[in-house]
Amino acid sequence: MIPDGLRYTAEHEWVAPGAPTVKVGITHFAQDSLGDIVYVQLPEPGTTVLVGQSLGEVESTKSVSEIYAPVGGTVVASNGRLGEEPELVNTDPYGAGWLVEIEPDASTNLDELLDANGYRQLTEQ
Amino acid sequence: MSSQEAAHTADTAQESLLESPLRERHVALGAKFAAFGGWNMPLEYAGGGVLKEHAAVREAVGVFDVSHLGKVSVAGPGAAEFLNGCLSNDLGRITPGQAQYTLCCDDRTGGVVDDLIAYLRGPDEVFLIPNAANTAEVVRRLVAAAPAEIKITDRHRDFAVLAVQGPGSAAVLDGLGLPSAHGYMSFETAALAGTELTVCRTGYTGEHGYELVVPWDRAVAVWDALLSAGQPHGIRAAGLAARDTLRTEMGYPLHGQDLSLSITPSQARAGWAVGWKKPAFWGRDVLLAERAAGPARVLHGLLALDRGIPRPHMAVLRGDERVGEVTSGTFSPTRRVGIALALLDSSAGLTEGDEVELDVRGRRSRCQVVKPPFVTPSVR
Numbered sequence: 001m002i003p004d005g006l007r008y009t010a011e012h013e014w015v016a017p018g019a020p021t022v023k024v025g026i027t028h029f030a031q032d033s034l035g036d037i038v039y040v041q042l043p044e045p046g047t048t049v050l051v052g053q054s055l056g057e058v059e060s061t062k063s064v065s066e067i068y069a070p071v072g073g074t075v076v077a078s079n080g081r082l083g084e085e086p087e088l089v090n091t092d093p094y095g096a097g098w099l100v101e102i103e104p105d106a107s108t109n110l111d112e113l114l115d116a117n118g119y120r121q122l123t124e125q
Numbered sequence: 126m127s128s129q130e131a132a133h134t135a136d137t138a139q140e141s142l143l144e145s146p147l148r149e150r151h152v153a154l155g156a157k158f159a160a161f162g163g164w165n166m167p168l169e170y171a172g173g174g175v176l177k178e179h180a181a182v183r184e185a186v187g188v189f190d191v192s193h194l195g196k197v198s199v200a201g202p203g204a205a206e207f208l209n210g211c212l213s214n215d216l217g218r219i220t221p222g223q224a225q226y227t228l229c230c231d232d233r234t235g236g237v238v239d240d241l242i243a244y245l246r247g248p249d250e251v252f253l254i255p256n257a258a259n260t261a262e263v264v265r266r267l268v269a270a271a272p273a274e275i276k277i278t279d280r281h282r283d284f285a286v287l288a289v290q291g292p293g294s295a296a297v298l299d300g301l302g303l304p305s306a307h308g309y310m311s312f313e314t315a316a317l318a319g320t321e322l323t324v325c326r327t328g329y330t331g332e333h334g335y336e337l338v339v340p341w342d343r344a345v346a347v348w349d350a351l352l353s354a355g356q357p358h359g360i361r362a363a364g365l366a367a368r369d370t371l372r373t374e375m376g377y378p379l380h381g382q383d384l385s386l387s388i389t390p391s392q393a394r395a396g397w398a399v400g401w402k403k404p405a406f407w408g409r410d411v412l413l414a415e416r417a418a419g420p421a422r423v424l425h426g427l428l429a430l431d432r433g434i435p436r437p438h439m440a441v442l443r444g445d446e447r448v449g450e451v452t453s454g455t456f457s458p459t460r461r462v463g464i465a466l467a468l469l470d471s472s473a474g475l476t477e478g479d480e481v482e483l484d485v486r487g488r489r490s491r492c493q494v495v496k497p498p499f500v501t502p503s504v505r
Contacts, residue, residue, distance in 0.1 A: 011126045011127060012126045013126060026126055030126050035157075035168075035169060035174055035175055035366065036174045036175045036176045036177075038176075038434070038456040038458075038461075039432055039434055039456065041432075057486075058126070059434050059456070060175070061175045061176070061366065061370055061455050061456050061458065062175070062366055062369075062455070064434075064436065064486070065126045065127060066126065066127050067126050068126065068127075087176075090174075
């Protein structure tokens, strides 16, 4: 449940490398520990974010979790389907349940994020 | 990502938590566990989750392990009369074989020590089901008040409690030859494969249902029998997370949130569970005075008008004025909208239909003041 081609943060976000934009979501591990997700709040396209800044919130019936920007840059798209189908984050966290697309700023270096092995070690601790 | 509900998971790491006799069954079903009143209990199950488990109870049938609930026996000559002078509700309103929702209040402040169900077996025997976290305190207060001939026995780990809830619950019990036709809030003693158990027509979900009080060492056999008999009826093991969304949709208070030592029955709109005409019960004087003066704050329902999800302790606002606080809040799986119970200041003069706002982590969310339940109950 940890795809090889992605980059990860210790806060359980994933980044799909790409140019000029990267896709961002939360991991299988994250959605599993949250339980049934009932509401996702995401930034409007055009919003600029710094690394580690809040991107939005994911709410389950019981809890609220903040999502942090794994890279800095400009949000160019957010996943509109999640408005009516927040459960996609549970059922397909790496696919249809993606959260936002970010155009990273020039200083971004994805190699500073965890790779699949690094993230696997983190979640198995 | 960081979660604001980390307390549950942190608690589970503590070694001091008590375990249900069904722990192995929950593990086998892939349960996630959480601490409830000092007990390590299933929150939700693999392949289920709050939404599916909630729906199973509303539409078919679910079985909950609520063995963490307290069990206390009060026995001896005049046991019922003794209790009637302590607990708030009037046991004179029911007859042996019936159960009653009642409150244990603090005599000085009138605050609620616990809310519990009293099962009247006869004038000399009453069985109590308090909340897990409050059982020891209820027992302590009763023991301190009881005359020598009345014995208060904490039987917390002598019995498991299994709740079978939902429109299919009667059919599940029928399939096992257990009584199912008795009226709401009554109970019968029955046998299942040689095990004597009590079948109560009670619950915390708003659905037709039963709570089975089973000897601790027979809990696994009864659990297995229920799941197997329930299969044709779509039974699902349901965790305490679903129990919480189900009870919130009904507006049922949860002690520690909507009821507490600092919240009185009148404030929680639980005055119906007080025998106001009784000559004595704990907290009588202060509660009668509060009732006459009118409580300073009252529990109301809030229904979100936008996508906000109310959470406990959020401030309720009217403009810039703080007019109350959310005590319970969640996403209603049935209505697919945020719902809450909130204590609103009486001085604000709010009534049903009025609009208020919640401070949702710095954002404003609009809510309407409503009268619970949020979903029509079908307990009978």
